[in-house]
Amino acid sequence: MLKKVLLLLSGTLILVASSLCYINFSPQHTSTSKTYQYKKKPSTYQFQKLSDDTNTTTLPAAGSWKDDFPGVDNSKILGIAGQFNIFTRNLNSMSDLNGNFASENLNIQGWLNVGTTGISYIKNALTSNHDGLSFKSNTLILGEYLKYTKNILWGRPGIGNFSLSTAPSNFKQDVDGKKYIDFDSEFERLSNNSKRIANASTAVPISYSYDAGTIDVSNAKSQNNVKYVTVNFSDIHENAKLDVVGNTDNAKIVITIDTTGINSFSTGWISLQNDTTKTNILFNFFNVKSQTDFSGDIQWNVTNGATNAILAPRASVTVNSSAFNGNIVAQTVNNNNKSFQQSDSHYPDATVPSDSSTSTPKLISAPNVNFGSHKLNSATSLIGSWDGDFKVSGEKGQEIKINVSLAQNFKYANGKDTGVTWQLVKSDYSSGTLETSSQDISTTPASITYNDDGTGNLIASWNHNRENKQYIFYDIQISKLNSVTEAGDYTATLKWELADSP
Known part of the structure; x- marks a missing residue:
């Protein structure tokens, strides 16, 4: 009877790598270490009863x-x-x-x-x-x-x-x-970008003549035709006019508003004038001194302007103006007026400034591993494909080694191990034919070797290798699923460790 009941159950295995990553790198082989903690919800293996509601409308799958x-x-x-x-x-x-x-x-x-x-x-x-x-x-x-x-x-x-x-x-x-869309990984990425922008920006003052302020960007260096500058929040006067000048090479402008020491910021009914109205600007909010995201309130009341963007991944943004065109990225957005007059108006995206510390490998984000869904006891072994973000930073051509291990296996409610085993599977087309090998990660770490192509995006590289049958890519395999005998929610945790290259 128990077997018949179990065959009516379906499960969704969503494996999100919740990880603690340790970073060690030293060109003189002097041992130093840093700790990187990637916070995500633990992986969940969920078995549910099949729905018998024939009245439920099934919509097409959204995909990615x-x-x-x-x-x-x-x-x-x-x-x-x-x-x-x-x-x-x-x-x-x-x-x-x-x-x-x-x-x-x-x-x-x-x-x-x-x-x-x-x-x-x-x-x-x-x-x-x-x-x-x-x-x-x-x-x-x-x-x-x-x-x-x-x-x-x-x-x-x-x-x-x-x-x-x-x-x-x-x-x-x-x-x-x-x-x-994976909001967790996207907001992590956007937060990292906000910090990179702030740290690459040139500090400039705002000079005023009566009620008109000027931001002179002529001395700001341009990267990939983008000028990154920082202004202090106190230099932006409410209800004033604001103009950007000195952009002789017509570069894109990214302005970081340094919000160090405050919990709220308001533009007042500020007016963007002259050159500014012809220049698309991205406004980035960041606490420069503490190197943290601004998490306070932003009142944005700009009365006119081009197609601009606000980047404030941890803040709350309230838009009272009816003249804002473009994009807002924020933890919370309060729309109090018809904020977007041009319905198809999107800020023309700009490049992230180069990271001056890329000589030291860093793990930027940990990946997801997706096993799809299956019925309980319908399979004894499953391959999980990588998705989401899995990124590192380092010098182009640098070999980076990443160790992956199982920190916690699936367990029953009473704490007993389910007996499921985990392997890291390596697929290699380097010789012209497929060669596969696996490393057990149930008890000891397994090693991933990645040669940085300059993008640091492992999943994109592996997907390209998989599709074109060249070089190396990785999967994770879980086996002995027939050892799971009880329906319920199961969690597992992977740990990622960034190791020095030899």
Whole structure:
């Protein structure tokens, strides 16, 4: 009887590498170390009863953002975040919102237009004070646990308990634990970019004549046709005019606003004038002295300007002006007016400045390993493919060794080990034919060797090697799944260690 019950269960294995990485590098072989902690939710192996609800509407699978935006360079400052007018964890809209958005949670007043073009994404929750929500974008993507109903009221489709007065042409949905956008890894990447920008910027003062301020960027060095400058928050006077001058080579401008020592920042009803209105500017918020993200409140009331961007990955941004065009990246965004007049207006992305410390290898982000989904006892061994971000920094051509080990195996509720085993599988086409080998990581670390191609993006390199049947790529294999005899939630943790090259 137990076996029959188990055969009716399905499981989703989502393995997110939650890791503690130790960094050791010394060109003189002098032992030094740094600690890098990558915080993510632990991997979850979940068995669930198959749904018998025949009335549930099944939407097309959303897949990944890479399917819809194949040309996006995610190594740039905004990357995929720049394809959405608002990219945030929490979006509160008290007025119509033109353009498109990607948010983990959306809170909106009823009878408002939310998203008028392109693709929008709600991952976790939708709340409102009224029915009759209007989504006019071409495509709306829902997170896996948001319920879509084809006919909830008077022929209207619904999301959760809310009916839609206007629905997008297309709906898609996350399935099997896969996420259209991984907000955790993206905000980690954006936060790293914010710091890199701030540390590469040239400090410049703002000079004032009456109520007009001037930022002179003529002495700022240009990298890849981008000028990075820093101004102090106290130099921005509320309700003044602000102009950028000295940009004789027509470079892109990225301005870091140093928010050291404050918890809130307001532009007042500032006016961007003259040269500034013809120059797309990215405004980056960062605490330079403490080298931390600004996590306070930003009141943005700029009354006119070009297609600009705000990068504040840990802050709350409130937009009161009706003249903002472009992109906002923030932890929370409060839209109090029709903030995006040009619905198709997106900031033209800029490159991240070079990291002066790339001579020392650093692990920037740890990867996900995706095993898909299967029924309990339907397989004894599964291969997990890498996805998400797995990036290191180092000199081009430098060999980097990364050790991976199993910090915690799947266990039953009583703490007993399930008996599942883990291996790192290496596939190598270097000789012209496929050669495979595996290293057990259940008890001892296994070694990944990566030769930096200058991008530091291991997954992109491995996917290219896999598709073109050349060089080396890696997978993780778990075996002895038939040793799992009880349905439930299982967690496992991998540990990544960045080791010195020989």
